[in-house]
Amino acid sequence: MPRVVEATRAREGGPLKLALPRGALWPETLDALDRIGVDTTELRSDSRALVFESGGLSLVTMRPSDVPTYVEAGAADLGITGKDVLLEQPDRIVYEVLDLRYGGCRMVLAGREGDTALDEDERRLGGMRIATKYPRVAERHFEETGRRAEVIEVKGSVELAPLSGLADGIVDLVATGRTLAENGLEVREEIATSTARLIANRVSHKLRAAEVDELVERLRPEGIR
Amino acid sequence: MIHPTPPGTRDILPEEMRELRALEASLRGAFDEHGYGEVSTPTIEYAEALRRGDERYANAAYRFFDERGELLAMRSDMTIPIARLVSTRMPDVEPPIRLSYIANAFRAVNPQRGQMREFTQAGVELLGAPAPDGTAEVIEVLSAALDAAGLTRAVVGLGDADLYRQLLGELGVPDEAGERILDRLATHDLVGLELAVDDVEGLAAEARATLLALPAMRGGPEVLDHATELGGQAVKRATGRMRATYESLAARGVADRVQLDLGLLRDLGYYTGAILEVYDPALGHILGGGGRYDGLLGRFGRELPAVGFALYVERLHVAQAEEERAGAEVR
Numbered sequence: 001m002p003r004v005v006e007a008t009r010a011r012e013g014g015p016l017k018l019a020l021p022r023g024a025l026w027p028e029t030l031d032a033l034d035r036i037g038v039d040t041t042e043l044r045s046d047s048r049a050l051v052f053e054s055g056g057l058s059l060v061t062m063r064p065s066d067v068p069t070y071v072e073a074g075a076a077d078l079g080i081t082g083k084d085v086l087l088e089q090p091d092r093i094v095y096e097v098l099d100l101r102y103g104g105c106r107m108v109l110a111g112r113e114g115d116t117a118l119d120e121d122e123r124r125l126g127g128m129r130i131a132t133k134y135p136r137v138a139e140r141h142f143e144e145t146g147r148r149a150e151v152i153e154v155k156g157s158v159e160l161a162p163l164s165g166l167a168d169g170i171v172d173l174v175a176t177g178r179t180l181a182e183n184g185l186e187v188r189e190e191i192a193t194s195t196a197r198l199i200a201n202r203v204s205h206k207l208r209a210a211e212v213d214e215l216v217e218r219l220r221p222e223g224i225r
Numbered sequence: 226m227i228h229p230t231p232p233g234t235r236d237i238l239p240e241e242m243r244e245l246r247a248l249e250a251s252l253r254g255a256f257d258e259h260g261y262g263e264v265s266t267p268t269i270e271y272a273e274a275l276r277r278g279d280e281r282y283a284n285a286a287y288r289f290f291d292e293r294g295e296l297l298a299m300r301s302d303m304t305i306p307i308a309r310l311v312s313t314r315m316p317d318v319e320p321p322i323r324l325s326y327i328a329n330a331f332r333a334v335n336p337q338r339g340q341m342r343e344f345t346q347a348g349v350e351l352l353g354a355p356a357p358d359g360t361a362e363v364i365e366v367l368s369a370a371l372d373a374a375g376l377t378r379a380v381v382g383l384g385d386a387d388l389y390r391q392l393l394g395e396l397g398v399p400d401e402a403g404e405r406i407l408d409r410l411a412t413h414d415l416v417g418l419e420l421a422v423d424d425v426e427g428l429a430a431e432a433r434a435t436l437l438a439l440p441a442m443r444g445g446p447e448v449l450d451h452a453t454e455l456g457g458q459a460v461k462r463a464t465g466r467m468r469a470t471y472e473s474l475a476a477r478g479v480a481d482r483v484q485l486d487l488g489l490l491r492d493l494g495y496y497t498g499a500i501l502e503v504y505d506p507a508l509g510h511i512l513g514g515g516g517r518y519d520g521l522l523g524r525f526g527r528e529l530p531a532v533g534f535a536l537y538v539e540r541l542h543v544a545q546a547e548e549e550r551a552g553a554e555v556r
Binding site: 203 | 335380382413414415416417419441443444484486502504505506508509510511
């Protein structure tokens with residue numbers, strides 16, 4: 001059985017520390033660990049623990065958007081998070097070492113079904129009103145396509161914004177499109193695609209090169225390179 | 226009453242200041258011992274002088290007008306001010322010229338992540354000493370400075386700034402696609418690198434394999450052999466340069482401290498040939514960096530090959546504290 005342990009900040013020697021994303025990527029991340037022979041029984045239990053030791057790795061669990069923070073600072077040597085998170089935090093200095101190919105979804109601009117408000121905004125008001133949890137991705141997209149938008153950051157269900165009149169459109173992550181459809185929204189533009197990525201701390205990538213490379217090779221999806 | 230200082234700046238109180246001064250004294254001692262005389266330059270320069278060294282100073286964070294309407298800028302490192310100083314104030318001094326500094330510099334970083342907008346750099350510049358011996362001498366001084374700071378476990382990464390540019394030219398990769406590949410390398414995006422390489426039309430399978438394999442090659446002298454096996458003149462020339470530097474380092478007894486790294490690409494525009502990064506196992510951030518900039522002094526009218534490094538003093542201080550803590554845990 002994997003042992004529940006306390007985290008330390010010591011980097012050298014000891015097991016590599018891997019930051020794992022709780023949330024949408026969690027089940028497939030555990031499956032990926034199973035495939036490389038890491039026992040995930042304890043992780044799958046209802047345990048409230050945040051730090052686990054298993055399969056020669058120290059596993060720390062957190063929100064996906066915190067993973068780059070821990071890895072950049074070296075509090076974790078490696079981490080798994082979505083490309084959407086990395087796109088929203090472009091100034092984090094981490095190595096993006098591997099596309100894990102699961103957790104596929106699209107970053108899209110969506111508006112109300114059959115509604116012309118977005119076009120009208122552009123024509124008459126000089127810019128769209130967009131609600132999003134990804135303000136930097138949204139702003140960059142409009143800048144790169146030569147348009148202007150009033151980007152409103154929200155933290156919770158972004159679909160509420162066009163329904164309640166806070167905004168006329170949203171920029172959000174879409175996997176199956178069901179949430180959009182259930183709220184009477186439709187995709188207007190695709191901005192980017194996203195999958196789970198393995199990232200590495202800049203110093204760990206150099207000073208623990210052999211161990212990092214070995215883990216990368218083990219996690220590499222079959223049939224790639 | 227609370228009166229804040231601007232974002233990314235801070236006050237230093239006596240206890241920390243005593244430790245910083247002690248650290249600076251040990252670094253200065255190492256620079257002195259190797260014959261590097263300390264210089265000081267103005268905190269503010271003419272923006273035009275800095276831009277002559279690096280085009281990107283055109284967007285320097287801290288720029289303002291003086292009372293005559295002249296555009297001034299705050300330096301973001303000491304390398305360009307020293308290039309200006311050497312051509313202006315030391316035009317007749319016989320090279321090699323050995324200079325050192327401990328000085329504050331300014332950058333508009335995001336201050337929420339422990340990075341400061343005003344920070345202290347300690348470093349040296351060796352002017353008029355070409356590769357490989359000039360490079361090896363500077364790495365020897367760097368090694369001595371790290372030891373003097375008590376960071377005996379710190380490692381110096383040695384790469385080559387020209388490798389990819391020359392390789393992309395040799396492979397006939399069009400400029401635009403090449404710039405995209407260099408950008409992915411500089412931002413450490415190895416997934417994006419693969420996509421960018423796959424976007425290049427008509428690239429041979431071996432060329433693709435070489436472009437994807439090189440960034441992961443880091444370690445002892447054996448990586449130069451592995452890289453050379455990939456073939457091509459650009460790789461051969463770069464590994465040849467690195468091998469010559471490594472041999473000079475071995476003769477000086479500091480080769481063990483160095484990790485050869487074909488994936489290093491620093492984003493400062495003026496580097497040519499060797500580039501350096503400094504790591505300590507106790508800290509997740511790099512402690513400093515440097516490299517050769519053989520073309521920089523020519524822009525100020527005195528053609529001299531040059532090489533140098535800069536260490537971030539505040540980060541060295543954090544690494545010292547982390548090393549002490551790690552040492553205490555072992556005992």
